[in-house]
Amino acid sequence: MQRVFEALASAPRRKILALLAHGELSAGDIAARFEMTKPSISQHLSVLEAAGLVTGEKRGQFVFYRQVRDNLINTLNGFVQEACPVTRPLKRESAERQHASDETA
Amino acid sequence: MQRVFEALASAPRRKILALLAHGELSAGDIAARFEMTKPSISQHLSVLEAAGLVTGEKRGQFVFYRQVRDNLINTLNGFVQEACPVTRPLKRESAERQHASDETA
DNA sequence: ATGTTATTTATGAAATTTCCTAATCAACGA
DNA sequence: TCGTTGATTAGGAAATTTCATAAATAACAT
Numbered sequence: 247m248q249r250v251f252e253a254l255a256s257a258p259r260r261k262i263l264a265l266l267a268h269g270e271l272s273a274g275d276i277a278a279r280f281e282m283t284k285p286s287i288s289q290h291l292s293v294l295e296a297a298g299l300v301t302g303e304k305r306g307q308f309v310f311y312r313q314v315r316d317n318l319i320n321t322l323n324g325f326v327q328e329a330c331p332v333t334r335p336l337k338r339e340s341a342e343r344q345h346a347s348d349e350t351a
Numbered sequence: 352m353q354r355v356f357e358a359l360a361s362a363p364r365r366k367i368l369a370l371l372a373h374g375e376l377s378a379g380d381i382a383a384r385f386e387m388t389k390p391s392i393s394q395h396l397s398v399l400e401a402a403g404l405v406t407g408e409k410r411g412q413f414v415f416y417r418q419v420r421d422n423l424i425n426t427l428n429g430f431v432q433e434a435c436p437v438t439r440p441l442k443r444e445s446a447e448r449q450h451a452s453d454e455t456a
Numbered sequence: 457a458t459g460t461t462a463t464t465t466a467t468g469a470a471a472t473t474t475c476c477t478a479a480t481c482a483a484c485g486a
Numbered sequence: 487t488c489g490t491t492g493a494t495t496a497g498g499a500a501a502t503t504t505c506a507t508a509a510a511t512a513a514c515a516t
Contacts, residue, residue, distance in 0.1 A: 251356070254356050255356045255357050263434040267434050267436055272493090273493060277493095282475075282476095284492080285476075285493085285496095287493095288495085289474080292494085304482090306483065306492095307483045307491070307493085308483095319431075322431065325365065328365075330423060330424060361504085378462075378463060379461090388506065388507080389462085389464085391505055393463065397464090413513095
């Protein structure tokens, strides 16, 4: 939780996550999209990895990174549960869905 | 966006948001729940306020803080759209809704 | 008016973050 | 084997964050 939010506090790291939303990329491909040196990107990647938000896999010469999507979703969800229980605008929808799924459930 | 995530990167600040989820509290009431001095809490509150996550209203001697829930929800949602477009478990649902709204659209 | 309570502002020390350059490690190809 | 490419590690400077203490501001009660 702490590590995830610390990881998300950095704009470059959020951008990396957004890039990886579409699929895996090598460290170099990622770095190429920033005006920042490769070592700096490498460091950002290790922060993201320590937070469990991405994983890197070495294939040959390259290291391919991809998102670990569940951890991000679960952490944000866990936080929202604490900080915004029963968000108002969604409550009605949720009630409707509940209603609609009475049969399926 | 940047300010919101920076604000969320701190455990005390996330705890403040969780406290305010249940309703407004005075600065002193908040401080009482931490092992931290009032000035430090005051500073955390101003970070949260600068991020648009809470607002303080002075009533008499006290300053009552409450959440600005929309900003938190909208920011997190905006980020999730970028970093996790079409989250798998929701995709099916979303497709169904798309289907259902073909007429209305 | 004066003292008390609630809160913030000012200031500064300690720790952390962010980014760079230089150097190292590892895999590939000639 | 050597040189090259992809990536990380090491080390350090600059900026930021976090927390504290001391002082200031503001509302309240006597």
